[in-house]
Amino acid sequence: MREQRLQEEWDRTPLLSRKCGQELSPVLQTPPRLHALAKGMMALGLGGVVAGLIWAPETVRAHWLLLSFFGVSLGLAGTLFIALQFVTGAGWSVALRRVPEAMAWLLPVAGAALLAGLIAWPEFYPWTADDYYPHSEWKRLWLQRPFFLARAAIYVVLWSALALPLILHSRRQDDDANFSHTVASRRWSALFLIVFGITIWLASYDWLMSRDPDWVSTVYGVYNFAGLFTAGLATQILLVIWLRRLGPFRNVLTEKHLHDLGKLLFAMSTFWAYLWYCQYMLIWYVNNPEETPYYIQRLQGAWQPLFIANVVLNWVIPFCVLLSSAAKRHPKVLVNVSLVVLAGRWLDLYLMILPEENGFATVVVAVAMTLGALGLYFVVFCHGLAQAALVPINDPYLMAPPKRGQDL
Amino acid sequence: MSRRLLVGTFTTEHDLLEAARASREYGYPIVDAYTPYPVHGLDEALGLKPSRLSRVCLLCGLIGVGVAMAFQQWTSAIDWPINVGGRPFNSWPAFVPVAFEVMVLLAGFGVVFAFLGVSRLYPGKAADGPASAVTDDEFVLMIEARGAATDTEAVLQLFQSHHAICTEEDDEDETAPEPPARNWRRWNWVLGGLLAVTVLMNWTLGSDPSRPNAEFLPEMVRGVAGESFGVHAELPRGMVMQTPEPGVIARGQMPLHYQATPKDAERAGEELTNPLDGNDARWQARGAAVYANTCQVCHGASGKGDGPVSQRGIPPPPSYLAEKALKMKDGQMFHVLTFGQVNMASYAAQVSREDRWAVILHLRKLQKTGAAP
Numbered sequence: 001m002r003e004q005r006l007q008e009e010w011d012r013t014p015l016l017s018r019k020c021g022q023e024l025s026p027v028l029q030t031p032p033r034l035h036a037l038a039k040g041m042m043a044l045g046l047g048g049v050v051a052g053l054i055w056a057p058e059t060v061r062a063h064w065l066l067l068s069f070f071g072v073s074l075g076l077a078g079t080l081f082i083a084l085q086f087v088t089g090a091g092w093s094v095a096l097r098r099v100p101e102a103m104a105w106l107l108p109v110a111g112a113a114l115l116a117g118l119i120a121w122p123e124f125y126p127w128t129a130d131d132y133y134p135h136s137e138w139k140r141l142w143l144q145r146p147f148f149l150a151r152a153a154i155y156v157v158l159w160s161a162l163a164l165p166l167i168l169h170s171r172r173q174d175d176d177a178n179f180s181h182t183v184a185s186r187r188w189s190a191l192f193l194i195v196f197g198i199t200i201w202l203a204s205y206d207w208l209m210s211r212d213p214d215w216v217s218t219v220y221g222v223y224n225f226a227g228l229f230t231a232g233l234a235t236q237i238l239l240v241i242w243l244r245r246l247g248p249f250r251n252v253l254t255e256k257h258l259h260d261l262g263k264l265l266f267a268m269s270t271f272w273a274y275l276w277y278c279q280y281m282l283i284w285y286v287n288n289p290e291e292t293p294y295y296i297q298r299l300q301g302a303w304q305p306l307f308i309a310n311v312v313l314n315w316v317i318p319f320c321v322l323l324s325s326a327a328k329r330h331p332k333v334l335v336n337v338s339l340v341v342l343a344g345r346w347l348d349l350y351l352m353i354l355p356e357e358n359g360f361a362t363v364v365v366a367v368a369m370t371l372g373a374l375g376l377y378f379v380v381f382c383h384g385l386a387q388a389a390l391v392p393i394n395d396p397y398l399m400a401p402p403k404r405g406q407d408l
Numbered sequence: 409m410s411r412r413l414l415v416g417t418f419t420t421e422h423d424l425l426e427a428a429r430a431s432r433e434y435g436y437p438i439v440d441a442y443t444p445y446p447v448h449g450l451d452e453a454l455g456l457k458p459s460r461l462s463r464v465c466l467l468c469g470l471i472g473v474g475v476a477m478a479f480q481q482w483t484s485a486i487d488w489p490i491n492v493g494g495r496p497f498n499s500w501p502a503f504v505p506v507a508f509e510v511m512v513l514l515a516g517f518g519v520v521f522a523f524l525g526v527s528r529l530y531p532g533k534a535a536d537g538p539a540s541a542v543t544d545d546e547f548v549l550m551i552e553a554r555g556a557a558t559d560t561e562a563v564l565q566l567f568q569s570h571h572a573i574c575t576e577e578d579d580e581d582e583t584a585p586e587p588p589a590r591n592w593r594r595w596n597w598v599l600g601g602l603l604a605v606t607v608l609m610n611w612t613l614g615s616d617p618s619r620p621n622a623e624f625l626p627e628m629v630r631g632v633a634g635e636s637f638g639v640h641a642e643l644p645r646g647m648v649m650q651t652p653e654p655g656v657i658a659r660g661q662m663p664l665h666y667q668a669t670p671k672d673a674e675r676a677g678e679e680l681t682n683p684l685d686g687n688d689a690r691w692q693a694r695g696a697a698v699y700a701n702t703c704q705v706c707h708g709a710s711g712k713g714d715g716p717v718s719q720r721g722i723p724p725p726p727s728y729l730a731e732k733a734l735k736m737k738d739g740q741m742f743h744v745l746t747f748g749q750v751n752m753a754s755y756a757a758q759v760s761r762e763d764r765w766a767v768i769l770h771l772r773k774l775q776k777t778g779a780a781p
Contacts, residue, residue: 256449277504280501281501281502281504281505284501285501285502287493323466325458325462
């Protein structure tokens with residue numbers, strides 16, 4: 001019955017998707033120069049890691065954790081975006097879905113890098129030291145190294161395993177135009193959202209907050225989720241606009257898409273600021289000696305301008321620039337704001353991870369590693385985008401969302 | 409002035425959007441569209457200008473933030489400064505949550521009332537939609553029969569081609585008064601509101617002006633914790649305030665086991681020594697200040713007993729430069745300051761224990777400088 005109805009719809013409406021299917025190249029052709037540039041950046045990053053391991057191992061491990069977590073969070077943001085669209089039954093974003101799908105490919109790649117880092121450098125976390133005694137028995141049990149590594153592996157495997165069916169169903173629908181894929185994706189999405197909500201909270205506690213094991217902030221997981229989704233939206237905006245400039249999205253990406261993405265970026269950036277302030281204000285107000293040192297450390301000396309820049313990049317600039325609806329529709333404005341937001345996310349993670357090292361990391365190694373990670377992630381994006389048609393041409397939501405009362 | 413209206417009724421938002429777009433293409437003057445829920449893209453299909461309500465929203469929000477921040481600054485730092493945990497009075501991080509809430513409140517209400525005002529909506533207004541089905545499952549497009557749409561047949565044809573289930577021509581007379589039968593409804597709201605205000609006033613404004621009116625949230629006024637000087641049935645002696653356990657000593661209040669007798673004064677001279685460091689400039693300054701405030705009126709600036717009080721007929725106190733005072737030990741002086749001697753009363757209540765020792769430091773300094781020449 002369903003397929004029949006779908007088929008009728010398909011025949012009745014002059015689907016844009018059919019046109020797209022013909023006009024679009026089935027796979028993305030990355031411009032060779034860009035590809036070479038990305039590979040050059042990767043080589044530079046590799047050189048940075050090797051040089052850093054010899055001269056500045058502390059810099060390498062801090063930036064390794066920062067950049068791989070950055071990658072994992074972009075992958076999570078892509079999957080989260082797809083899952084949210086499926087669960088809410090949104091039709092507006094279907095044409096762009098291949099972009100977050102490509103972002104989801106970062107999950108296994110950056111996840112593996114993160115796990116390797118966690119295994120290689122136990123001394124990165126102060127609680128692995130023999131003379132460290134946690135305040136509570138519960139914390140001692142939780143921060144056991146084998147348990148910690150097992151948890152990390154479970155998070156990464158769970159996320160990758162739940163992102164995979166979403167991508168596979170989407171691909172198969174391209175071939176058979178079967179409605180059942182949408183239904184299945186919706187169920188996987190709901191499951192992913194539940195798993196994600198719990199694991200991102202625990203993962204950010206494990207990987208970032210336990211850098212300072214005596215410090216506690218209960219809003220830390222939500223705060224990380226806000227930053228993660230904001231950066232993911234910024235990446236998505238950059239990729240879709242790049243694809244439009246390159247050609248494949250020229251007839252697909254409209255001003256309305258940009259407007260909606262811009263609104264989401266605006267909202268999530270403000271959500272991030274809200275949580276940033278919740279965390280800061282409560283700790284400032286209570287002035288508890290177990291909590292306040294976290295901020296005292298970050299508000300002194302050279303950290304202070306970075307601390308302020310964090311709020312400016314992540315919220316003040318996106319908020320002020322994207323306040324008008326014209327700005328949310330303007331590709332150049334969106335690209336610039338997205339770049340600012342990504343820099344802000346990097347700085348946010350830098351402030352979460354680095355101050356425990358008591359000093360600035362060696363700049364050259366840090367820059368080389370950051371460029372290397374950028375190159376790697378770009379190659380992963382292109383790889384993900386090149387695997388299927390750039391528009392999910394047979395998605396029933398592409399042209400007309402199913403009518404009210406239609407049983408899905 | 410009356411106008412002719414052409415009304416097309418559709419069953420899907422898609423048909424309505426397409427019909428609206430086509431009508432605009434042909435230049436038909438669209439009066440309005442009626443839908444049961446907000447339709448995405450309809451404002452563009454109708455060719456409406458972007459709403460200016462967002463500017464009202466921004467303005468109200470800015471006013472909210474500004475007023476709330478300024479008000480809190482005034483209450484917390486200017487009008488009634490309160491020390492909260494040693495923070496500065498104008499601690500803006502503490503003001504932000506309230507400013508945020510006031511911003512949301514003003515922006516929300518401001519934009520709703522601006523919308524109601526612009527659309528001339530108010531409680532009890534008679535519905536002026538084309539048909540009640542537009543609040544349920546039908547979509548209506550209204551076109552005025554003038555200009556390009558004078559040819560009504562063509563317009564109705566266009567409606568038909570977009571799957572309209574019903575097309576009709578309607579004459580609307582704008583000068584006609586609203587049907588009086590519906591007018592009384594709005595008075596329901598006015599009368600109901602007046603009645604509510606009257607009842608509320610009657611309840612809150614009590615007849616006895618000496619007693620407080622109705623208390624909202626009495627837990628806030630009468631806390632579960634006992635008042636310091638209140639009564640409490642379950643505590644010993646029926647009072648909240650309890651006497652300390654025997655042997656308890658308050659901080660900094662070590663008891664002095666001396667009587668107000670010359671014999672005990674001598675004993676104090678033997679037993680007590682000045683705990684303060686005489687070379688510490690801070691204690692010297694403190695001693696000088698306490699001396700100037702408390703002792704100088706009788707003893708005089710140089711300690712010779714020539715203060716302004718004794719110049720007005722009160723018997724002057726002995727000079728510090730006299731033999732007796734020079735030989736007196738620190739502990740005995742402390743006893744004199746604490747319990748008094750001859751005409752001098754006890755200063756234990758006015759001058760703290762620490763300050764008494766600091767004054768003794770100053771006295772010794774006066775003795776040194778006074779004896780030298």
